[in-house]
Amino acid sequence: MSILIALLVNGSVFSVDGIGRDLSTFRTPFLETQGIGQIAFTLNPEYTLLSQGGDFRGIFWTNPLKLSISIPVISGFTVMAGNLERFDQSYDIYLQDSTLRIHGLGEGAIEEVYAGVNKDIGPVSIVATGSYLFGTAWEIWNYSISGYTIIDTFLYHYRGRMFNCGLRHKIFSVAYEGFGEVRMVKLEEDTLTIDLPQRLSIGVYPKIGKWPLGIVYEHSLWNDTAYNSPHRFRISAHRGVFGVACYVSPWYIKDVTEYGLDINYAIPLRNVGSAQLKMAFTMRQKDGLREFQFAPKLTFLLNELFTRRRK
Numbered sequence: 089m090s091i092l093i094a095l096l097v098n099g100s101v102f103s104v105d106g107i108g109r110d111l112s113t114f115r116t117p118f119l120e121t122q123g124i125g126q127i128a129f130t131l132n133p134e135y136t137l138l139s140q141g142g143d144f145r146g147i148f149w150t151n152p153l154k155l156s157i158s159i160p161v162i163s164g165f166t167v168m169a170g171n172l173e174r175f176d177q178s179y180d181i182y183l184q185d186s187t188l189r190i191h192g193l194g195e196g197a198i199e200e201v202y203a204g205v206n207k208d209i210g211p212v213s214i215v216a217t218g219s220y221l222f223g224t225a226w227e228i229w230n231y232s233i234s235g236y237t238i239i240d241t242f243l244y245h246y247r248g249r250m251f252n253c254g255l256r257h258k259i260f261s262v263a264y265e266g267f268g269e270v271r272m273v274k275l276e277e278d279t280l281t282i283d284l285p286q287r288l289s290i291g292v293y294p295k296i297g298k299w300p301l302g303i304v305y306e307h308s309l310w311n312d313t314a315y316n317s318p319h320r321f322r323i324s325a326h327r328g329v330f331g332v333a334c335y336v337s338p339w340y341i342k343d344v345t346e347y348g349l350d351i352n353y354a355i356p357l358r359n360v361g362s363a364q365l366k367m368a369f370t371m372r373q374k375d376g377l378r379e380f381q382f383a384p385k386l387t388f389l390l391n392e393l394f395t396r397r398r399k
Contacts, residue, residue, distance in 0.1 A: 100136070101179055101379060102372060104192060105341045106315065107270070107282060108177035108225075112200075113337050114306060114322050116263040116289050117217045117252040119158055119166060119206050126361070127390045128170075130154040134383040164208040168217070172200045174250075177225040189232040196225025198246050198270060213256045221248035221270050245273045250284060261291040285310040285317065285340065299325045302333075308340060315340040329354040344374045361391040 100109045131153060156170030175198040183190040204217025227242040248270030254263030268284035285308040292303050302324040309317045318340060324333035331352035338345045348370045355363040366385040371378065 100176070100372065100381075101181055101377065102339065102341060102344050102374060103177055103179045104181060104194065107198065107272075108175035110174070110340060111176055112172070112174050113308075113320060114289070114304060114335065115172075116261070116291075117204060117215045117254055118213060118256050118261065118263070119168065119215070121391075123160060123166075123208065124392050125159050126157070126392075128154075128156045128387055130156075130385060130387045132383060132385045134381060136382075137380045158206070166206040166208075167203070168206060169203040170201070172202070174198050174200045174221060175223075187233055191230040191232075192227065193230075194225065194227040196223060196244070198223040198225075198248070200250070202252075204252070211258055215252070215254050215256070217252045219250040219252070219268075221250060221268075222246060242274065247271050247273075248282075248284070254289075259293050261289070261293075263289040265289075283311045285315075299327050301325050310340055316342050324350075326352070329356070339372075344372060346370060346372045361389040363388055 103109045154171060154173075156168065158166050158168040160166045177197055178195045179192065180194075181192050183192075198221055200219045200221050202217050202219040204215060206213055206215045223246040225244045225246070227240075227244075229240045229242075231238040231240075248268065250265065250268035252263065252265045254261060256262075265287040268286075270282050270284060272280045272282060274280075287306065287308045289304060289306045291305075294301050294303075302322075304322045304324075306320040306322070307317070308320075316338065318338035320335065320337045322333060322335035322337075324331060326332075331350075333348075333350040333352075335348045335350075336345070337348065348368065350369075351367045353365050355365070357363060364387040366387075368381075368383040368385060370381040370383070372381070373379070
């Protein structure tokens with residue numbers, strides 16, 4: 089059966105498998121800047137182009153606004169909170185052969201809100217966070233054969249949790265994510281509990297000349313043997329307001345591999361903070377299907393809003 093991509097809405101074509109595209113890879117709980125209060129607003133539009141043989145299709149969309157906040161309190165403690173999207177389950181695909189046509193449409197996500205605390209002890213930061221997972225997704229599958237049409241509709245509700253902890257020094261870091269699960273309730277009120285993977289991230293941060301580097305190894309361990317437990321690698325470098333990173337990230341879904349390149353530029357905003365622009369280029373592939381994604385990410389970072397300035 090050949091695959092023709094008719095339209096892709098807010099997600100990856102590979103999100104049809106598993107519980108969707110994992111958006112939490114290479115995500116650690118550490119604060120970017122220690123000792124000051126910050127609020128960050130992130131806009132993340134994306135453009136995706138898919139190809140199989142000589143067939144190309146593309147779509148543009150904008151992801152929901154993301155917010156994060158950190159507030160220093162006392163004795164080196166900082167509290168933090170925010171929202172993220174963890175698994176994207178949206179897709180729109182069309183398959184056909186000589187007699188059968190299948191149109192699958194899905195939309196939704198597993199969202200995350202988190203809260204945690206960071207403790208600075210000299211050059212070392214210790215962090216712990218807890219997350220509440222929630223979301224709703226639906227699927228419509230339309231089958232057409234010999235003039236007959238069958239439509240299946242599915243609705244899913246999600247509730248779950250996840251915990252993170254980590255330790256970071258200026259030359260290394262280690263972070264662990266675990267004790268996570270999500271309960272999926274189907275339209276017919278069947279309930280399935282999914283154990284989310286444990287994840288270990290180890291980073292080292294050497295310096296070559298005037299370029300500080302970041303080398304991160306990440307391993308996700310799924311208990312479900314239907315999924316891969318991938319090893320991922322990312323290397324980054326930055327100097328002043330400019331940064332670049334590249335990575336290899338196999339999916340937990342078998343035979344899907346993702347390659348990425350990020351280019352970062354920070355624009356200082358006097359007495360306020362900065363506007364950070366990231367240009368993310370991604371290529372995913374499985375068998376003969378390739379998916380190219382371009383995602384500019386704009387973050388407004390506002391500093392020290394919780395500090396009363398003295399004249």
